[in-house]
Amino acid sequence: xxxxxxxxxKAYRLINHGPTVLVSSAHGGRRNVMAAAWNMALDxxxxxxxxxxxxxxxxxxxxxxxxxxxxxxxxxxxxxQVLAMGRVSGRDGxxxxxxxxxxxxxxxxxxxxxxxxxxxxxxxxxxxxxxQQAYDLFIGEVIAAWADPRAFTKGxxxxxxxxxxxxxxxxxxxxxxxxxxxxx
Amino acid sequence: xxxxxxxxxKAYRLINHGPTVLVSSAHGGRRNVMAAAWNMALDxxxxxxxxxxxxxxxxxxxxxxxxxxxxxxxxxxxxxQVLAMGRVSGRDGxxxxxxxxxxxxxxxxxxxxxxxxxxxxxxxxxxxxxxQQAYDLFIGEVIAAWADPRAFTKGxxxxxxxxxxxxxxxxxxxxxxxxxxxxx
Numbered sequence: 001x002x003x004x005x006x007x008x009x010k011a012y013r014l015i016n017h018g019p020t021v022l023v024s025s026a027h028g029g030r031r032n033v034m035a036a037a038w039n040m041a042l043d044x045x046x047x048x049x050x051x052x053x054x055x056x057x058x059x060x061x062x063x064x065x066x067x068x069x070x071x072x073x074x075x076x077x078x079x080x081q082v083l084a085m086g087r088v089s090g091r092d093g094x095x096x097x098x099x100x101x102x103x104x105x106x107x108x109x110x111x112x113x114x115x116x117x118x119x120x121x122x123x124x125x126x127x128x129x130x131x132q133q134a135y136d137l138f139i140g141e142v143i144a145a146w147a148d149p150r151a152f153t154k155g156x157x158x159x160x161x162x163x164x165x166x167x168x169x170x171x172x173x174x175x176x177x178x179x180x181x182x183x184x
Numbered sequence: 185x186x187x188x189x190x191x192x193x194k195a196y197r198l199i200n201h202g203p204t205v206l207v208s209s210a211h212g213g214r215r216n217v218m219a220a221a222w223n224m225a226l227d228x229x230x231x232x233x234x235x236x237x238x239x240x241x242x243x244x245x246x247x248x249x250x251x252x253x254x255x256x257x258x259x260x261x262x263x264x265q266v267l268a269m270g271r272v273s274g275r276d277g278x279x280x281x282x283x284x285x286x287x288x289x290x291x292x293x294x295x296x297x298x299x300x301x302x303x304x305x306x307x308x309x310x311x312x313x314x315x316q317q318a319y320d321l322f323i324g325e326v327i328a329a330w331a332d333p334r335a336f337t338k339g340x341x342x343x344x345x346x347x348x349x350x351x352x353x354x355x356x357x358x359x360x361x362x363x364x365x366x367x368x
Contacts, residue, residue, distance in 0.1 A: 016221050017350035017358045018202015037200050040224040042236060042319055050234060050321070052226060083366045131315065135226055135323065137234070157352060163361055166201035166350075168341060174201045177347055177361025182267045 003104065003113070003120065003146035010155035011145035012041035014073050014119035015049065017157075017176060019164035022072040022082065022117070023051060024103075025062035026110040032059045032090030033101065033114060035082050037167040039071060047142035049123060054136050058090035063125065064132070068109040069140060073119040075151075076163040076175045083171060108144045118151040118164055187288065187297070187304065187330035194339035195329035196225035198257050198303035199233065201341075201360060203348040206256040206266065206301070207235060208287075209246035210294040216243045216274030217285065217298060219266050221351040223255060231326035233307060238320050242274035247309065248316070252293040253324060257303040259335075260347040260359045267355060292328045302335040302348055 006014065015021060018040075024033040038052035049071060053060050063069045074082055084099050096103060096112070103112035106122050113120045123140030131137040147153065151161035163175040190198065199205060202224075208217040222236035233255060237244050247253045258266055268283050280287060280296070287296035290306050297304045307324030315321040331337065335345035347359040 013353055017352055018204070018221070020202070037202070038224045038226065040222045040234065040236070042222065042321065048319070050224065052224070079364070079366045128315075131312075135232070137226065139319065157356075157358075166360065168201055168363070169197055171367070172341075172363065172365050174341075174363050175361040176350065177359040179352070179356065179358050180263075181356050182263045183355070 001148055001150065004149040004153060006119065006145035006147050007155055008047045008142055008145060009045045011047045011121055011142045012044060013155065014121060014145065014147065014152060015039060015041055015071065018166060019073050019176065020082065020167040022074055022085070022114055023053065023059060024070045024072055024111040024114060025059050025066060025068070026112065027062040027066040030062060031094065031096065031112060032062055033085055033095055034059045035085055035167065042139060049121060049140050049142060051138050052136050053138050063138065066110060067125045068111055069123050070106055070109060070111045070113060071121040071123065072114045072117040074117050074165055076165055078116055079165055079173055082165060106144070113146070118162065119147040121145045185332055185334065188333040188337060190303065190329035190331050191339055192231045192326055192329060193229045195231045195305055195326045196228060197339065198305060198329065198331065198336060199223060199225055199255065202350060203257050203360065204266065204351040206258055206269070206298055207237065207243060208254045208256055208295045208298060209243050209250060209252065210296065211246040211250040214246060215278065215280065215296060216246055217269055217279055218243045219269055219351065226323060233305060233324050233326060235322050236320050237322050247322065250294060251309045252295055253307050254290055254293060254295045254297060255305040255307065256298045256301040258301050258349055260349055262300055263349055263357055266349060290328070297330070302346065303331040305329045
C-alpha cells in the first residue's frame, strides 16, 4: 500500500467523524506515539486541527521541542495496539520497537507515520502558549495529509473502508459503523 | 423518557467517541440550534469541552451574549433533522418552531435541550477572547449533564444504545457501530 496524498482542504474529512487518533512525534533522535480521543478539526483552509496532549506524557516534550506532530487514524484492527501504547511510556524505551510497530517516513515532519492506519495528518504546531499551559490544548496546521486509498480516496471515504476506532473509556471502543447519506 | 443526571466527571464519555453534536443556545428571548462536528472533550474535572462556532452563525451571538450553550448528542434517527438545521438560519425565525423540534428545559442554562437526543451537556463559556476571535474556538465548563438512560446510564453507554451520528461532509454520515472491549 502506497499512501495517497490528500488535498489539504479535504484533510479534515479524515477526522471529521470523530475517530480516536494516534499522535506520533520525534525530536533529537527520540520518537513516540500516544492515543488521543480528544482531537478535532479546527479549520478547512489553511487546514488546522486541535489535540489535547497532557503535560505528564513523554510525547509532550517531543512535540514542544520539535513543533511538529502527526495525527494517525488507526483502523479497528489496531485496537489492541492502541491500548498497548497506553500501558508503556516512551520514556522507558522506544515504543515502536517495544511494540513492534512498523512505520513509514513522513514527508514534511520528523515524526513517523504508523503503518496500517487509514490516514495521516502531518502538522506543525501553531504556538499558543496559554492554551498549551492552561488546557494542554495544541493547535496544529496540517502541512501534508495522506490516506490508504483502500479506505479514503480523492477526498472521500470509500463505502467499503475498514472501520476506524472511537474510544469510550476503560478499554471499551465503538467501531465506526455504516455510512449513509441523507438527501439534501 | 426522563433524562438521568450524568456525574460531571463522566460527562466526557457522552462525546468521547466523537459524535457530531447539536449546539443549542438562547439569549434575550431568542434561541437557536446548529450542528457541530468539530467538538471534543477537554478535561475530566472540572469537566470541559471545546466546540467551533463560526462567526457567521446566528448561534455565535447568542452564545457570546449569554455565555452558555448546550451540546446535544443526537441519535441516528435524527439525521434528517440535523441536516435540515443547516439549511435554515435562526435569524429568519425560530428554528425549533420551523422544524417542529420538541425541547426539554435545561437545569442550569437558558438554552433548551433538544428532545430525542441521547445525551446533553449544559456548558458555561470560559471566556477566551483570543481563541474565539482567531479560531472560532469556544471552551466551556460542563455544569450539568444528562442522558437518556436507555442509551447511557451510570456513566456507561449501554450495549444496546441507539447509534449516534458522525458527520463526514455533504450529507454523508457514519453511524456509530459495534461496541467492543479490548482486554487490558
